[in-house]
Amino acid sequence: MKRIALIGECMIELNGSSFGAMQQTYGGDSLNTAVYLARIAGQSVAIDYISALGCDAISDGMIMRWQQEGINTTTVLRDKHRQPGLYLIQLDEFGERTFLYWRDQSAARYMLRHSEFERIVKHLDGVDMVYLSGISLAILPPDDRQQLIDFLTRLSKKGVSIIFDSNYRPALWEDSETTRHCYHQLFAITDLALVTNDDEAALWGDTSEEETLLRLKQTGVKQAVVKMGPKGNYYENFMMDIRTFVAATVVKNVVDTTSAGDSFNAGFIAGVIRGLSPVKCSELGHQLAGIVIQHKGAIIPASETAEINCNNDQTTTNIFNQYINKEIV
Template sequence: MNTLSPLGPNTPRIALIGECMIELQQRADGSLQQSFGGDTLNTAVYLSRAMGDKAQVDYVTALGDDSFSDAMCQIWRSEGIGLDLVQRLPGRLPGLYCIQTDAHGERRFLYWRNEAAVRDCFTTPAAEPVLAALPDYDVLYFSGITLAVLGMQGRARLIRTLVEARQRDARIVFDNNYRPRLWASVEEARGAYRSVLPYVDLALLTVDDEQALFGFADCESVFEAYAQFGTPEVVLKRGAETCLIRCEGEAFEVPAQKVDKVIDTTAAGDSFSAAYLAKRLLGGSPAEAAEAGHRLASQVIQCPGALIPKA
C-alpha cells in the first residue's frame, strides 16, 4: 500500500495513460470550434501546469501519422508534457467527439472513435518499450475510459504493468469515468474495473458513475466497497456538492466553490483530479487538495471546452 505523500527531493515522473481526441465544440449559432481533448489528457495538461518544473509529466497513447496528430503533439509539447511514450501508427487516425451544451451548461457528447489508433496502444510491437518503461515511473494515472479503449488484451497488459510498478513503489491513481457506450455490457465493465482496483492507491470517483456501474445506494456504500479493495485514499467528486474523502481511516468533507454562471462542465472532474493530485504530491493534506481541486474546476466550468487558456 502506497500513500500519496510527497515523493522526495527528486523530480517525480508521472505518466498518464489514455486517449486524446479531436474535439468539436458546437456553438449557439451551429458553428463548430475545433480543439483537442480527452479525460486523461485534460488531466495531464492541468497537472503539468500545476506542477511546473516540480515534476515530469508524460502522456501515454497512440496516434496516427496525420496532421491532427501532429497538432496534438505540438500542443502537448507546448504544455510541457513529455512525448517519449506517444506511439505514432502509420495510416491510423485519432478519435473525434462533439460537445453539445444546453442552457444550463450540461453537456452531451457524440463520439466517432471505433477505429482510433489508441485501441492498439498496448498491442503493437512498438508498445513493448513503452510497457517496459512504465514501471520506472513514480506515478501512473489512468481512467475507466482508458480501460475501455484499450480492449481486453490491452487491459491485461496494463494490469501486469501496474503490478510491476507497485512492486517498485509507484503510486497508482485511477479516475473511474464510466462511459456505458464504450462497453459491450455493464458486466464487462464491472469485471474490468474489479481487475485493476486492487492495485489502486488513490481513487478519484464520480458518485454518479459509481452508482451507474455498481448500483451503490449511497456514498457510504462506495467507501465500504473500496475499503474491501484496500484502496487507502478515496475521493468522491459530487459536482456542486461537497467532496467526500476517506484517507487512511480519516474522513474529510470539503465544499465546492460556487460560481455565478456555468458555461460548460466539460473537464470539470478532470481538472479537479489534476489539482488534487498535484497538491497531494506537493505535500498538501487531502482537504487542501480538495480545495485546490474545487478552485480549478470552478474556473474550468466558466469557459467553453475542455482546456481553459493558461493563466
C-alpha cells in the same frame, strides 16, 4: 522531482451547434488532467503522456501543443495506419453536455499492439506514479485491457503508485459485468481512487457516498476521493481511518462542465505532489475546476490558469475568488 505517466486517449474535439459554427480543438479525460497538472504543478513533477496518434497533420499539431504545455510526448506512439478519434460536444441551456463519438479505429485504441509499445513498458519502470481512467481501459480491446491491468499490477508490486479515476461510460463497454470485473482488479492495486458519485451509482448501484467509500475500502483501495459535483467531495484514507468532507465553492456562471472532473483530479494530484493536506488538495481541485467550467471546451486557454501554479494557497484562493465574481462571456 516526481514523475507521473498518464495513460489514455486524446481526440479531436468539435464544439458548437449542429450544422452551425464549430470550433475544433482536442481533448480526452486523461490528457485534460495531464495538461492542467502540467500548468499548476510547475517544476515539481515531470509528466509523460502514454497514448498513440496518427502520422497526420492534426496529430502533429496535437504533439506540438502538448510539448508547449510542458508534457513529455516521447511516449506518444505514432501509427501510420490510424488517426485520432473524434468527438462532438453538445451543450444544453444549463451547460451540461452530451457527446457523439467516432473512435472505433483510433490509434489510441490499439496502442498496446503497436510495435514500439515495449519501449513504453520499459519507460514506465522508471516512473513514480501512473494515472489512468475507466475510459483508458474501456477503449481497449478486451485482451488488451487485461494485458494493461496485469502490467499495472506488476508496476504496483515494484512500488509505483497507481491513481485511478473510474470515469464510467457505459457505451464504451460490452456490459456492466465486464466493467465491474476490470475495476475490481484495478481497485485492488489502487493507491488513490478518484471517483464520481453518479458513476458509482450507475455501475454499482450505490445509494450514498458512504456506501461507495465502504465498497472501495473492501476492494483494497488505500485512499479515495468521491466527487459530488457542485456539492464538494469526500476524502478517506482507509489505512489511517480518516474521513473528511470538503465543500466546493458555488460557481454561478457555469458555461460548460466538460473537464470539470479531470481538472479537479489535476488540482488534487498537484496538491499531493506538493505535500498538501487532503483538505488543501481538495480545495485546489475545486478551485481549478471552478475556473474551467466557466469556459467552453475541455482545455481552456493557458492564460486563464497561469497564476495557479504557485505554492501560496492564499494567493490561489484569491485568484479563484476573482473568477467567481467575474462575468465571462
